[in-house]
Amino acid sequence: MAQPRAGASFRKRAGLWLISYLLVAGLYLAFFAYPVQPARLEGLTYTVDEKVYQALPYTYEIDYVSAATRSVVVVLTVRTISVPDKAYSAALRNAEGITENYLRQQYGLNVDVRFFGASTTTVNGHQAVRQDYNVYDTITGPLGRTETIIVARMSVVAWFCNDNLVSVAAGFFHGPIVDPQITQHLRCH
Amino acid sequence: MDGAALLLAATPVPILLYYISMYSDGKSVSDLFGGISAIWGILATFFVLGGFPGSFFFPVMLGTSALGGFLEYGRSRKKWDILQGIVLGLALVTAVILLEAI
Numbered sequence: 001m002a003q004p005r006a007g008a009s010f011r012k013r014a015g016l017w018l019i020s021y022l023l024v025a026g027l028y029l030a031f032f033a034y035p036v037q038p039a040r041l042e043g044l045t046y047t048v049d050e051k052v053y054q055a056l057p058y059t060y061e062i063d064y065v066s067a068a069t070r071s072v073v074v075v076l077t078v079r080t081i082s083v084p085d086k087a088y089s090a091a092l093r094n095a096e097g098i099t100e101n102y103l104r105q106q107y108g109l110n111v112d113v114r115f116f117g118a119s120t121t122t123v124n125g126h127q128a129v130r131q132d133y134n135v136y137d138t139i140t141g142p143l144g145r146t147e148t149i150i151v152a153r154m155s156v157v158a159w160f161c162n163d164n165l166v167s168v169a170a171g172f173f174h175g176p177i178v179d180p181q182i183t184q185h186l187r188c189h
Numbered sequence: 190m191d192g193a194a195l196l197l198a199a200t201p202v203p204i205l206l207y208y209i210s211m212y213s214d215g216k217s218v219s220d221l222f223g224g225i226s227a228i229w230g231i232l233a234t235f236f237v238l239g240g241f242p243g244s245f246f247f248p249v250m251l252g253t254s255a256l257g258g259f260l261e262y263g264r265s266r267k268k269w270d271i272l273q274g275i276v277l278g279l280a281l282v283t284a285v286i287l288l289e290a291i
Binding site: 013016019020021023024027028030034036037079081082083084160162 | 191193199201202203204206207210237240242244246
């Protein structure tokens with residue numbers, strides 16, 4: 001902190017302090033804008049679509065779509081410093097609303113995404129936070145009776161890859177019967 | 190190690206240079222501890238790359254600088270030094286509470 005001393009004038013101290021912290025801010029900016037080596041799914045047959053999602057913090061998105069298993073996997077790799085698991089859990093809880101809105105806006109599906117449970121899992125040697133959701137739809141049967149059934153399941157995982165300083169968030173959306181065991185195929189880079 | 194790791198490790202370097210400059214001028218304990226805190230910031234990046242939990246990074250930095258302020262106050266009795274210790278100490282407590290509360 002800038003403070004008056006016999007050795008250095010207040011003006012000199014304050015000026016150097018300001019320049020130092022501006023440089024620190026610039027270095028952090030450069031760090032968060034530095035391109036990532038994206039996390040990937042390996043060993044599964046999917047149609048892949050990838051893009052830079054945003055420049056700051058640098059975020060890379062890869063979408064994997066499998067028509068055969070009717071499943072979609074979205075992998076986001078974000079340049080971050082180390083983040084505690086609690087922060088990942090809090091961020092992942094937004095998946096519920098984001099998915100509902102996305103399905104309503106993109107496909108006109110009036111589904112209900114409900115939180116099912118949270119756990120920890122291991123992905124590529126890293127401890128990851130996992131949350132599972134069920135996707136419900138209300139349908140009218142042939143006899144005119146309405147039923148709420150599970151039409152899909154969604155799981156989201158997030159973890160910090162310490163070896164390349166990125167956070168990875170992966171969401172997989174699949175039919176209620178198919179379980180693609182995605183976590184075994186995710187790699188940090 | 191990629192460029193991002195080097196950039197992150199470099200972030201405390203301007204602060205380290207600042208404290209080296211100030212310490213050479215005034216030989217104050219708070220500048221010495223500020224420099225130690227910056228060195229910790231540089232080393233912490235390599236610890237994190239090696240698998241060390243990153244949650245220690247900011248609390249140790251803040252704690253070291255706060256301690257420097259309190260120790261310097263014990264020597265100089267200047268209000269600036271106790272203020273540095275209190276402000277950084279409060280920042281440390283806030284950081285720890287936030288980490289727990291998220």
